[in-house]
Amino acid sequence: MCRFFSDWSTPATNWLIPDNVREDGTAALRISPTNVGFLLNARIAAVHFGSLSVEEFVFDTQQTLHTIELLPKHRGHLLNWYDVQTLEALEPRFVSTVDSGNLVACLWTLKQAALGFMADHGGLAVELRAIAERCDALAAAMDFRFLYVRRKKVLSVGYDVTQGRLEPSTYDLLASEARIASFVAIAKGAVPQESWFHLGRRLTLVNGERVLSSWTGTMFEYLMPALWMRSYAGTIMDESGKAAVRIQREHGRRKGVPWGISESACVNGECEYGYGAFGIPELAMKQLDAKTLVISPYSTFLALLADPAAAVRNLRCMADFGWTGRYGFFEAVDYSKAGGEVIRSWMAHHQGMSLLAACNLLFDCPFPRYFQSEPRVMATELLLHERIPAGVEAEAEPEPLAEAVASA
Numbered sequence: 001m002c003r004f005f006s007d008w009s010t011p012a013t014n015w016l017i018p019d020n021v022r023e024d025g026t027a028a029l030r031i032s033p034t035n036v037g038f039l040l041n042a043r044i045a046a047v048h049f050g051s052l053s054v055e056e057f058v059f060d061t062q063q064t065l066h067t068i069e070l071l072p073k074h075r076g077h078l079l080n081w082y083d084v085q086t087l088e089a090l091e092p093r094f095v096s097t098v099d100s101g102n103l104v105a106c107l108w109t110l111k112q113a114a115l116g117f118m119a120d121h122g123g124l125a126v127e128l129r130a131i132a133e134r135c136d137a138l139a140a141a142m143d144f145r146f147l148y149v150r151r152k153k154v155l156s157v158g159y160d161v162t163q164g165r166l167e168p169s170t171y172d173l174l175a176s177e178a179r180i181a182s183f184v185a186i187a188k189g190a191v192p193q194e195s196w197f198h199l200g201r202r203l204t205l206v207n208g209e210r211v212l213s214s215w216t217g218t219m220f221e222y223l224m225p226a227l228w229m230r231s232y233a234g235t236i237m238d239e240s241g242k243a244a245v246r247i248q249r250e251h252g253r254r255k256g257v258p259w260g261i262s263e264s265a266c267v268n269g270e271c272e273y274g275y276g277a278f279g280i281p282e283l284a285m286k287q288l289d290a291k292t293l294v295i296s297p298y299s300t301f302l303a304l305l306a307d308p309a310a311a312v313r314n315l316r317c318m319a320d321f322g323w324t325g326r327y328g329f330f331e332a333v334d335y336s337k338a339g340g341e342v343i344r345s346w347m348a349h350h351q352g353m354s355l356l357a358a359c360n361l362l363f364d365c366p367f368p369r370y371f372q373s374e375p376r377v378m379a380t381e382l383l384l385h386e387r388i389p390a391g392v393e394a395e396a397e398p399e400p401l402a403e404a405v406a407s408a
Contacts, residue, residue: 001351001355002042004348005039005043006046008027009060015060015063016035016084017036017348018030019031019032019035019347023326023330029085030083031084033103034349036064036078036106038349039348040061040064040107041106042352042356045355045356054120061131065134069134071089072088072089073141074093074095074159076142076143077142077143078103080096093160094158095158097144097156097158098177100147102177104181105228106228108135108136108374109367110131110132110370111132112371114131115129140188144181144190146159148190152172152198153198154170154195154199155185155191156170156171157169157170173214173221174199175237177221179225180228183383186380188376189376196383207282209243209246210388211239211244211283212237214279214283215286216263217281218261218263218280219244219245219260220262221262222245223302226241226368230365236386245306248261248299257295258317260298260299260314261296261299262279262299264276264298264299264332266278266343278296293334294332294334295333297323301315301353304361329354330346331347331350
């Protein structure tokens with residue numbers, strides 16, 4: 001996984017990274033803010049794994065930060081897509097709230113990692129401090145106030161720069177990848193703390209367990225923010241994340257395949273790959289097609305801290321099936337047709353999630369440690385201690401809509 005970022009973040013891509021790369025070397029030469037963030041944090045993981053020296057980390061990071069500073073922005077935010085070769089913003093120009101939240105988390109993490117590296121690498125102190133200051137400035141410039149929908153007291157999904165309007169749709173679930181954006185917006189003082197408590201907390205009963213519902217029932221929604229946000233035992237997100245893993249494992253057992261479902265690439269035709277959000281119907285508020293079954297290895301990497309023994313066994317099973325290539329596990333396996341088809345590509349943000357998750361497991365959670373060292377995060381982290389209120393009943397376990405339709 002480290003090789004993916006070292007191979008593809010070069011002068012040819014302006015020290016950025018392609019969104020995805022296929023096994024034949026075809027690359028999608030565009031980048032999102034989330035891709036940018038994972039590129040910056042992947043180098044931290046590479047230092048921990050010993051595949052990148054701190055000197056190389058400093059040089060590569062300086063080059064990428066220089067490119068980021070050159071990119072056109074809106075109110076400090078990177079736009080949703082750029083061409084990695086021309087650095088032009090791609091249409092439609094859009095500020096994605098969830099992407100910006102991910103990027104701030106990665107910038108604060110990089111800032112604290114650079115400061116942490118100074119203790120052991122005094123000869124690079126000037127360069128490391130400069131990296132920390134540049135990260136702080138980039139994060140500080142990102143204005144989240146205009147993304148806040150005061151009537152609903154939550155964040156909009158984003159702002160259409162081309163049309164000059166705020167999207168009416170909002171992020172309103174705690175069990176969502178967007179909770180990191182809500183958290184950092186509060187930590188920055190851009191939105192009131194009460195907005196956290198306006199995120200939906202619908203408890204449902206699945207396999208006898210109380211668990212928060214998410215929009216599509218993906219591993220990604222429950223566990224991706226935990227790459228940076230510390231998970232405290234017995235809290236509402238800790239309990240729901242672990243329950244979601246158990247439910248995903250049972251789903252895989254029933255289907256007779258390895259487990260781990262999230263949004264990922266899929267089969268879109270004989271020669272093309274598509275992309276979709278796939279999940280567990282029992283966890284999802286959205287109606288899902290029960291016939292679709294796409295397993296993504298990065299989903300199991302996300303589960304490494306929730307259930308490490310089961311996750312490692314599942315990854316070994318996938319490896320035994322031959323689901324690996326030059327950059328580690330392939331993007332996904334689409335079982336929607338008989339036999340399953342391997343999606344022979346790698347996506348930058350999924351590679352980044354896998355790398356950070358493995359690093360957290362093997363090196364005592366450095367990413368939450370760096371993230372929580374940011375003073376703004378320390379002042380806000382009490383929000384992460386929320387527990388399921390005693391006496392609150394979960395909704396009765398419904399028959400998933402998609403399965404009901406399929407069986408009608």
